[in-house]
Amino acid sequence: MNGADVIDLAQESIWVLIKVAGPIMMIALIVGLFISLFQALTQIQEMTLTFVPKIIAIFLSLFFFLPFMGETLGTFMQHIAERIIGLV
Template sequence: MTPTDVVDVAREAIWVLLIVASPVMLVALGVGLVISLIQALTQVQEMTLAFVPKILAIFLALILFFPFMITTMMDLMDQIAQRIAAL
């Protein structure tokens, strides 16, 4: 493999990482924002109030997006395997 091929594989891996992680991170961001808004409106500053719903939402998002995440990562692995086989 040339250095250009290595950089291409690394770039593709980083791109897949961002695509795979973004749905879960956006769900966590949204839930955290809503909980923070509720805490600011009610002036209830309980730490577990923000932690527990966010964890539950992340688990739910992982269950919902898991097929998409697996297929995306498998596609990347197929591309890497094809590059290795082409050597």
């Protein structure tokens, strides 16, 4: 394995990380933005109001995106295993 292979593997790892974590993080960002807007408009500064809706949204999105995340990580692991045994 030379330097170019290591860079390709690192780049692919970063893309897998973005594909797996990106949808959940975007949902948390959007829900947090709406909660912040709601708090600014109503001047309600309750601390639990920021956490509870985000936690619920993240759990629901995890149930929705879990098959995609598993497939992406499984494909990446197969690719890594093939590189380890020398098929690619």
